[in-house]
Amino acid sequence: MAPPPAPELTSARSDWRVWSTDAAVVVERGDVVDAARAVADEVIAAVGAACDRFDPASELSRLSGEQTERGVEVSPLLADLVATALRVAERTGGSVDPTLGRELARWGYDRDLGELEAPAGTAEGSDADTDAAARPFAVSVTRRSPGWRSVRLAGRILTMPASLRLDLGATAKPYAADLVAARVARDLGTGVLVSLGGDIATAGTTSAGGWEVLVQDAPADPSQQVFLPDGSAIATSSTQKRRWRHDGRDHQHILDPATGAPVVPAWRSATVAASDCVEANALSTAAIVRGRAAAPWLAGQGAAARLVDLQGRVVATGAWPAPDTLPDGGTR
Amino acid sequence: MATLERGKRIAGWLTGLIGAGSLAVTAVLSGMLLGSTHTASSPASTTPSSGTSSEPSQPSNPSTDGTEGDEGDGSQSPAAPAPAPVAPQAPVAPSQGGQSSGTSSGS
Numbered sequence: 001m002a003p004p005p006a007p008e009l010t011s012a013r014s015d016w017r018v019w020s021t022d023a024a025v026v027v028e029r030g031d032v033v034d035a036a037r038a039v040a041d042e043v044i045a046a047v048g049a050a051c052d053r054f055d056p057a058s059e060l061s062r063l064s065g066e067q068t069e070r071g072v073e074v075s076p077l078l079a080d081l082v083a084t085a086l087r088v089a090e091r092t093g094g095s096v097d098p099t100l101g102r103e104l105a106r107w108g109y110d111r112d113l114g115e116l117e118a119p120a121g122t123a124e125g126s127d128a129d130t131d132a133a134a135r136p137f138a139v140s141v142t143r144r145s146p147g148w149r150s151v152r153l154a155g156r157i158l159t160m161p162a163s164l165r166l167d168l169g170a171t172a173k174p175y176a177a178d179l180v181a182a183r184v185a186r187d188l189g190t191g192v193l194v195s196l197g198g199d200i201a202t203a204g205t206t207s208a209g210g211w212e213v214l215v216q217d218a219p220a221d222p223s224q225q226v227f228l229p230d231g232s233a234i235a236t237s238s239t240q241k242r243r244w245r246h247d248g249r250d251h252q253h254i255l256d257p258a259t260g261a262p263v264v265p266a267w268r269s270a271t272v273a274a275s276d277c278v279e280a281n282a283l284s285t286a287a288i289v290r291g292r293a294a295a296p297w298l299a300g301q302g303a304a305a306r307l308v309d310l311q312g313r314v315v316a317t318g319a320w321p322a323p324d325t326l327p328d329g330g331t332r
Numbered sequence: 333m334a335t336l337e338r339g340k341r342i343a344g345w346l347t348g349l350i351g352a353g354s355l356a357v358t359a360v361l362s363g364m365l366l367g368s369t370h371t372a373s374s375p376a377s378t379t380p381s382s383g384t385s386s387e388p389s390q391p392s393n394p395s396t397d398g399t400e401g402d403e404g405d406g407s408q409s410p411a412a413p414a415p416a417p418v419a420p421q422a423p424v425a426p427s428q429g430g431q432s433s434g435t436s437s438g439s
Contacts, residue, residue, distance in 0.1 A: 212427060215437075226426065280423075321425055321426040
């Protein structure tokens, strides 16, 4: 009997848009790319049905404050998503807090990004009111207690104060990337790279032992290509993306849990490589929240990280590889 | 007469033994000369072939072979060197060149 044909090792990819961002799945066995995309669609749909706060029909949206105050049994997937978010909150010392849903809505991020007013100066946004952006403005910012510490998850019973609204956006995307990558590698027997909005997870083994990945936030930002070994992940958090205009002001989506207000950026972007995408995203998001203190904090964590400051200078920590060249003024 | 017959049987047995031994020695030498690629079908010739594998011999690991303590004079054998800790693989490395498969950027 003739042996089965060898798997096709010409890699193939599928690209699409989801959650207001770009998504891609790349498989080394090109013959399974459609099946890999189907796995991605299935996982992303399931995660969205569990926790999309912009979808009124999602499980998270349908939870009432009365229910959560009393304690409510949630689906296994939502329970795992909440558990992941709480682990990340603990891991980052509260810098990434999943209880900022109400605050995000207060700053105008209460619908899908595509439905919000684009920031000034963009192709989509009006710049008629750019003077307003230059004027000083005052907002009522008060210190808030860490919300995540008041969330309880016992098995699948979720309990939290009625006043809190969960936003699992920071962890759901990398969670989905990890899950898609793991399932594609396991079920389809191929090395795979999954990118959800720049959060990249890999799984399985490839002939090269890993993947080439370009690290670059905005087109004008300094770039660096790196090698991501099989099974590793990388995530970038940005203060230049996912922005909108609200009450005449531009805002970005990463809030400081201590105040509930958008972070005043110290970095244009923070990129972290780790063993899984949830960990990478947790550290990169926490780096944005921690501002100038992020570099020594990441170094203390032993994190392989790359920060780009507001002037485009690069600061690297841990095992982050040295670039061939750094822009003027760049440091390591 | 019986003694003569017994002597003939012994002589015949010795002759056969020497013949078999010669064949075995010949097979051993043949196997050594032909190396690991020799594929003789007789069992006598496969032993030396396998004994002269082209693979390099591996030094025994003193921490695992367990022979030093058994053959020693009762004195305590020196402690085996601890295996070097396995450094965790860095999650990122310098580019090896080639086209990137993805872009890590904020969303």
